[in-house]
Amino acid sequence: MPPPGSRWLAAIILLFFWCSLPASAAPLRAVVSFSILEDIVRQIGGAEVAVTSLIGPDSDAHLFEPSPDQARLLARAQLLVVNGLGFESWLARLTRSAQFDGTVVTASDGVVPITAAGAGEDAGVPDPHAWQDPRNVIVYAGNIARALAGIDPMHAEAYRQRLQGYQAELQALDERVRGELGLIPAEKRRVITSHDAFAYYGKAYGITFLAAEGINTDAEPTAKAVAGLVRQIRREGIKALFVENIGDPRLVEEIAQDTGATPGPPLYSDALSKPDGPAPTYVRMIEYNTTALKEGMRRN
Numbered sequence: 021m022p023p024p025g026s027r028w029l030a031a032i033i034l035l036f037f038w039c040s041l042p043a044s045a046a047p048l049r050a051v052v053s054f055s056i057l058e059d060i061v062r063q064i065g066g067a068e069v070a071v072t073s074l075i076g077p078d079s080d081a082h083l084f085e086p087s088p089d090q091a092r093l094l095a096r097a098q099l100l101v102v103n104g105l106g107f108e109s110w111l112a113r114l115t116r117s118a119q120f121d122g123t124v125v126t127a128s129d130g131v132v133p134i135t136a137a138g139a140g141e142d143a144g145v146p147d148p149h150a151w152q153d154p155r156n157v158i159v160y161a162g163n164i165a166r167a168l169a170g171i172d173p174m175h176a177e178a179y180r181q182r183l184q185g186y187q188a189e190l191q192a193l194d195e196r197v198r199g200e201l202g203l204i205p206a207e208k209r210r211v212i213t214s215h216d217a218f219a220y221y222g223k224a225y226g227i228t229f230l231a232a233e234g235i236n237t238d239a240e241p242t243a244k245a246v247a248g249l250v251r252q253i254r255r256e257g258i259k260a261l262f263v264e265n266i267g268d269p270r271l272v273e274e275i276a277q278d279t280g281a282t283p284g285p286p287l288y289s290d291a292l293s294k295p296d297g298p299a300p301t302y303v304r305m306i307e308y309n310t311t312a313l314k315e316g317m318r319r320n
């Protein structure tokens with residue numbers, strides 16, 4: 021039987037070795053603003069990063085209000101990834117109340133923004149929905165990988181390799197979408213959605229998106245604006261009407277009724293689906309939307 025002091029000594033030595041293990045043995049704690057960023061961080065971070073999204077799947081980021089629990093969650097994080105381009109209007113308030121002292125990464129840094137068209141409060145404001153162009157997500161992924169490597173240099177090589185694979189996947193996705201939509205005749209390339217979330221997709225693939233609401237979902241369109249849209253849909257014979265997985269579908273459903281069109285399946289605009297839905301990852305989301313849009317535009 022060893023003297024009691026030596027057992028203490030063993031415990032102290034063990035504790036010493038446990039404490040001196042590199043901090044990176046525990047996953048890097050990242051918080052992201054919305055579900056699309058969560059997927060991109062997972063693709064690059066793998067098991068080395070534990071990521072939580074403030075705004076969940078199928079949820080409307082435009083109407084988000086952070087809770088005290090979420091401020092506490094952020095206080096413990098090392099990295100916060102946001103979209104930028106005005107998407108997270110609550111950001112400064114949240115980082116202040118969480119006293120967040122980690123790294124903040126704006127995923128859209130370096131993307132060429134589209135300026136919102138439309139009248140009223142949207143005019144001239146940058147459109148935040150840059151993720152709808154896969155070539156922009158190549159930029160997002162690069163910014164995220166750089167931030168992860170900066171905080172956790174021990175796994176920099178793993179992040180670099182996953183980034184390379186993911187960017188190649190996005191490149192292939194872009195080419196696939198371009199090929200699929202290339203078959204749609206020019207005069208059929210018109211789509212109606214609930215809110216104006218697809219300008220980047222439209223610019224990338226040559227489709228005109230018209231929306232009942234502006235780049236946000238918090239303001240009701242005027243009756244005059246809706247009547248104008250209904251006239252245009254009738255005049256141009258547009259049948260490709262879509263609700264979205266976020267926001268209120270009623271306006272588009274009413275417009276569909278007024279114009280005799282049938283809305284297609286919900287498009288995924290500002291949030292992924294839940295894991296068992298049709299758009300649980302960014303790549304699956306773009307593929308799903310593309311199939312739905314292609315079938316919708318064929319009816320035009």
Ligand SMILES: [Zn+2]
Binds near residue numbers: 217235236
């Ligand atoms: Zn939106």
